[in-house]
Amino acid sequence: MPSNVFFAPIAYARYEESQTLPAKFDRMLEASELGERVNGKTVAIKMHVGGGSGYSTIHPVFVRRLVQFVQNHGGRCFITDHYVNDRRPASRGYTEETVGCPILDDCGYFGKYFYTKNVDFRTLKHVDIAGLIHDADFMIDFSHVKGHGACGYGGACKNIAMGCVTDRTRHQLHALEGGLLWDKEKCIRCDMCIESCNHHANSFTAEGNYKVFYHNCTNCQHCLKVCPTNAITLDSHNYEDFQRGMAIATKTVIDTFAPGNVYYINVLTSITALCDCWGMTTPSLVPDIGIIAGDDIVAVESASLDQIKIENLIPVGVPEGMELGESGHLFERLHGKDPYIQVGKLAEVGLGSQDYTITEIK
Numbered sequence: 001m002p003s004n005v006f007f008a009p010i011a012y013a014r015y016e017e018s019q020t021l022p023a024k025f026d027r028m029l030e031a032s033e034l035g036e037r038v039n040g041k042t043v044a045i046k047m048h049v050g051g052g053s054g055y056s057t058i059h060p061v062f063v064r065r066l067v068q069f070v071q072n073h074g075g076r077c078f079i080t081d082h083y084v085n086d087r088r089p090a091s092r093g094y095t096e097e098t099v100g101c102p103i104l105d106d107c108g109y110f111g112k113y114f115y116t117k118n119v120d121f122r123t124l125k126h127v128d129i130a131g132l133i134h135d136a137d138f139m140i141d142f143s144h145v146k147g148h149g150a151c152g153y154g155g156a157c158k159n160i161a162m163g164c165v166t167d168r169t170r171h172q173l174h175a176l177e178g179g180l181l182w183d184k185e186k187c188i189r190c191d192m193c194i195e196s197c198n199h200h201a202n203s204f205t206a207e208g209n210y211k212v213f214y215h216n217c218t219n220c221q222h223c224l225k226v227c228p229t230n231a232i233t234l235d236s237h238n239y240e241d242f243q244r245g246m247a248i249a250t251k252t253v254i255d256t257f258a259p260g261n262v263y264y265i266n267v268l269t270s271i272t273a274l275c276d277c278w279g280m281t282t283p284s285l286v287p288d289i290g291i292i293a294g295d296d297i298v299a300v301e302s303a304s305l306d307q308i309k310i311e312n313l314i315p316v317g318v319p320e321g322m323e324l325g326e327s328g329h330l331f332e333r334l335h336g337k338d339p340y341i342q343v344g345k346l347a348e349v350g351l352g353s354q355d356y357t358i359t360e361i362k
């Protein structure tokens with residue numbers, strides 16, 4: 001049986017506030033029956049608070065409306081993400097005053113509060129669930145949808161699998177992907193790869209060879225993406241293992257909640273090529289689409305990807321001179337990875353259905 005998803009489209013018929021996305025978001029939340037479910041509960045609203053000069057994460061107007069909705073229905077909520085202290089969310093408009101509730105690091109102030117669940121899938125041996133996520137009664141997975149170099153796309157799954165865990169789990173997940181390959185013949189020693197690394201994980205040896213310290217490397221692929229000569233590539237023969245690892249991590253986090261106590265909201269605005277962790281915003285790849293939400297993460301992710309269409313590509317969203325692949329989803333043409341593989345892996349571990357019906361919010 002198909003899962004229902006709510007869709008608040010960006011398209012509007014008249015010049016009225018009621019026709020705009022924040023107003024539709026309010027109506028979507030009322031239609032979801034989420035209010036009854038958060039009553040009396042501690043609610044973790046997991047989002048990506050971005051970094052640096054980025055301005056494409058979920059706008060505080062939507063965050064505040066969600067917080068108010070939860071509070072009006074008797075829930076006690078907090079916004080949470082990892083590396084909150086380093087990411088300085090206040091510089092992008094997220095403060096307790098603007099959003100209406102605390103903004104907390106999901107692994108605690110020192111990043112050391114977590115619960116370990118043992119799993120066993122190749123290099124993935126532990127899913128260290130962020131302590132504040134684990135301790136909450138209810139989680140709203142509030143995700144900005146965009147491209148992602150490592151995952152192909154970033155949405156509800158990435159917000160959990162990479163965002164509700166510790167560095168150790170992120171490293172174990174990325175280790176499923178295979179390593180970085182460097183071609184000395186192509187390298188012009190511009191050092192852009194070194195400058196792009198936020199984790200002090202790469203360097204050139206005294207002999208001039210590119211070296212990656214995999215203990216620090218999160219496999220974010222920033223170095224790969226900025227290299228002007230394609231001297232760095234990914235040994236991606238294990239890509240499907242990585243996607244399965246992401247699905248296992250997602251399920252492990254979700255399973256800590258009682259059935260029905262996780263809700264998914266994907267915001268499809270400012271859909272850029274790269275993840276918000278880059279700390280910058282490039283132009284949108286496609287026009288804004290709206291907001292998609294529901295109880296089934298697989299259906300919500302599937303519906304989100306289906307709405308991002310190659311025929312709507314805005315050329316300026318792609319770096320000048322970059323040639324896209326010739327087939328597949330827009331994100332596959334951009335990052336070389338079929339995003340529907342991830343959705344299929346989520347379905348394989350029992351998280352939902354790729355069949356969905358849409359209830360459109362007018």
Ligand code: SF4
Nearest residue numbers: 187188190191193227
């Ligand atoms: S970005 Fe590419 S070309 Fe530049 S130093 Fe790094 S590997 Fe070499």
Ligand code: SF4
Nearest residue numbers: 197217218220221223
């Ligand atoms: S993949 Fe990311 S963390 Fe690893 S060396 Fe490259 S830029 Fe640094």
